[in-house]
Structure formats: structure tokens, C-alpha cells
Amino acid sequence: MAIIEVNHLTKEYQLGHLTSLKETALNTLRRLTFRPTREREKFKALDDVNFHIEEGEVIGIIGHNGAGKSTLLKHLANISKPTKGEVIVRGSVAPLIEVGAGVNPELTGRENIFLNGAILGIPKRIIKQKLDEIIEFSELEQFIDTPVKRYSSGMTVKLGFSIATSMEADILIVDEVLAVGDLAFQRKCFDRMEELIKRQGKTVLLVSHNIRQIQRLCNRVILLDHGKIGMEGDPKRVCDNFYEQNDIKIKNNIDQTQTRTIGSGEIELVGLYFLDTSDQKVENLTYNQNCSIHFKIRVLEKLDEVTFGFGFHTTDFLYLTTHNSEEQLKINNLPPGEHVISCKIKKLPLMPGIYTIRFGITSGQAARTVYYGESLKHFQIVGSVPITIRDGFFALDALWIQENNKVTDAKVNSTVQA
Numbered sequence: 001m002a003i004i005e006v007n008h009l010t011k012e013y014q015l016g017h018l019t020s021l022k023e024t025a026l027n028t029l030r031r032l033t034f035r036p037t038r039e040r041e042k043f044k045a046l047d048d049v050n051f052h053i054e055e056g057e058v059i060g061i062i063g064h065n066g067a068g069k070s071t072l073l074k075h076l077a078n079i080s081k082p083t084k085g086e087v088i089v090r091g092s093v094a095p096l097i098e099v100g101a102g103v104n105p106e107l108t109g110r111e112n113i114f115l116n117g118a119i120l121g122i123p124k125r126i127i128k129q130k131l132d133e134i135i136e137f138s139e140l141e142q143f144i145d146t147p148v149k150r151y152s153s154g155m156t157v158k159l160g161f162s163i164a165t166s167m168e169a170d171i172l173i174v175d176e177v178l179a180v181g182d183l184a185f186q187r188k189c190f191d192r193m194e195e196l197i198k199r200q201g202k203t204v205l206l207v208s209h210n211i212r213q214i215q216r217l218c219n220r221v222i223l224l225d226h227g228k229i230g231m232e233g234d235p236k237r238v239c240d241n242f243y244e245q246n247d248i249k250i251k252n253n254i255d256q257t258q259t260r261t262i263g264s265g266e267i268e269l270v271g272l273y274f275l276d277t278s279d280q281k282v283e284n285l286t287y288n289q290n291c292s293i294h295f296k297i298r299v300l301e302k303l304d305e306v307t308f309g310f311g312f313h314t315t316d317f318l319y320l321t322t323h324n325s326e327e328q329l330k331i332n333n334l335p336p337g338e339h340v341i342s343c344k345i346k347k348l349p350l351m352p353g354i355y356t357i358r359f360g361i362t363s364g365q366a367a368r369t370v371y372y373g374e375s376l377k378h379f380q381i382v383g384s385v386p387i388t389i390r391d392g393f394f395a396l397d398a399l400w401i402q403e404n405n406k407v408t409d410a411k412v413n414s415t416v417q418a
């Protein structure tokens, strides 16, 4: 029997509900003055959502901002009530769904550990046994007897995460919390999640915008799209589909895409384009194409010992390559004015998809950064790839060989001769 059943789950909100205090006051005034109250429009944050989860499954929930992911988790954690439909949960739930969820701000860290254990029906004796481990994992030894309302949001998350993952509830529900807290703690959380999932076979529901993390941890992914299930199933298939949708959105809104640049003001990038082998400008490239990338720069103040570097990254800022000019091109004296620097690329081995470019310029012996930009230009790699390549970002120019082939053949021959 499924550990979680979601049947025809619908959640309606009234638009503007979040600012309802002012609206309520206005409506009261309208009623007093016998004027008709304004009907507020309703919208469905979740719209007839159906799925089952079996024990031990690790489900990732992805989708655009406002798709309904958090709303769904709140229903699974029994924090929200459906407008229509039902959620059946056959087990205890440790929810980690917002900063401070399940944590009482008036109580100390230690008291919260006992409170949470009690809510999950864990005997005090067992909680006492786990106490040291929970405190140690949370890295809050010094503050464990301080009321949680004095904690920073990162500290609150650390406590919440340690409690939720130590209490051995049947189902762990995690919303994006791994993105809070310092990097080292995030890594620790990720490792613990992986351990819970792989070694202990826990049922886990995970919401994240970190699609790569979802793809790595989950065995099934649900893609929510405007409150409905847009797609569901194999993580790679669903995540790839989500990337494609995103990439198309980005490509259609390229002008609105935020490029990120920093600079000293001595130099600026005024043009960036690819040329094919006939020196024609090209917007899209085919897989394995010979091409060159050109950077048109305007130097405002004379610079010395100038080196360049560029790289490709995905639209979600996964850095794929860098190529520095240090060994090939170092300009000792770059006078004010416009200059074009280019880099020839032999057989660009990027797999079909949408990528973007970063570019940096340094000057002087200490390699001071005078310009750095990311997401500077989106481009698409099109065309088909050899069937040897299934996924990833790069195609290796590689060949499989059975090295002991000759030895085996020789043996076979000698056997035959004998």
C-alpha cells in the first residue's frame, strides 16, 4: 500500500489574500456604508493533483516559481488543508519545509529537540540518547540553551535539519533548505540526505531549484506546472525536459537575461560574436564545428601585461570550460581605443543545447582583474551527435578497444591448431 496518496488535490487561494488585512478593513467599511464588497478572484495553486508514493521512494518536485511546490509539501505535512481532494499519509512525517518550520521560537534549541521528538511519539529515553549527536551535527553546542528566536535563519535551519534527519520519522519532507546555511553545512546536509536515502531507505520528498541535485538524489521526479503535474517519472527525462523548457524561455528572453559584469572601468566589452571558417558571423553552431570567438573591447586607459580568459557555462551557471591566453597571448601594451581579440576553437565538442559565455581580462604582474562578465551571450549548439554519446556536456573524441584481442585470438588459433 502506498505510503502517501494524493488524490485530486486542489488548493484555491484568493488573489491578494496575502494582503488580506487591508482588504478585510475595506470590505468592513463597504459593508458599513452599504456598498457592494468586491468579489476577489480565486486561483488554483494546486489543480487536481494525483500521485502515489511507495515506501522508500525518493521523489523530487521541481517547477517554475509559483508552480505550487511548497503548497504541495505543506499539504503533505498537514500544515494546509485542501480545498478539494485528499492527502493520505501512512507514517510519521519530519517536515523541513521553511526556516523555523516545526521549531518553536520561544523554546531553546534543546527544548525544541525534545518537543519534536515528543510530537513524533519518540520516548524521552531515546531522544536523550540521540541528543548529543543532534547537537553536534547542528554545530550549535554553544547556543543550544538559547531561545531559538535569538538564532539567525541559518542557525534555525541547522537545528531544524539536525532534528528532522535524526528523529527517524518514516517520511522526510525537505523544501529547499539545503540552500540555506553556509557552504560547509550544505555539503554536510547533502551527505546526510544521501546516507538516509541510500543506506536507510527512507521515503523522502525533496523540493529544490537545484535540478542537478534532484537528478542525483531522486528515483522519481514530478514536474509541477501552474499547479498541475506537467510530467512525472524518470529523473533524467523529467529534468532534461525542464532544462529544455527553461532554455527555450531564456532564449526567447535573451535581452532580459541578466548578464553579470564587474570591472575597474579601464576597459569594456563592446562586442562578442562567433565566426565560422569563412569568417561569417554565426549565431548558432553545429556540434564539432570549427569556429572562432571574437571579443571586441574598448580600452579607456592604457593597460600593460594584459591576458584574457573565456569559458562556457550552462544557463544555470555550471562552469564547463575555461581557456586562458596566458601562454599564448599576453599583450604588453594595450593603448586606448577599440581592439578585437579572438580565439580559434578546433571542433567545439559541446553537446547540443543552450550555453552562455564568460570572459575576463587581467592586467599587470599581479593579474589584477580589470573586467569579468558572465552570461554574456547565449548561443545554441545544434545538430546530431554520434550514437556513442548519450548525455553530458562534452563529446570526447575517444575509441573503445579490447586490448587483449590479439592475445585471445592467438590462444584460439593455437587451440584450433592443437
Ligand SMILES: Nc1ncnc2c1ncn2[C@@H]1O[C@H](COP(=O)(O)OP(=O)(O)OP(=O)(O)O)[C@@H](O)[C@H]1O
Pocket: 013, 014, 016, 017, 018, 045, 063, 064, 065, 066, 067, 068, 069, 070, 071, 072
Ligand atoms: N497563503 C497564500 N495565500 C495566497 N496565495 C498563496 C499563498 N501561498 C501561496 N500562494 C500562491 O500560490 C502559488 C504557489 O505558491 P508556492 O509557494 O507553492 O510555489 P512554489 O512552486 O513553491 O514557488 P517557488 O519556487 O517560488 O518557491 C503562488 O502563486 C503563490 O503566490
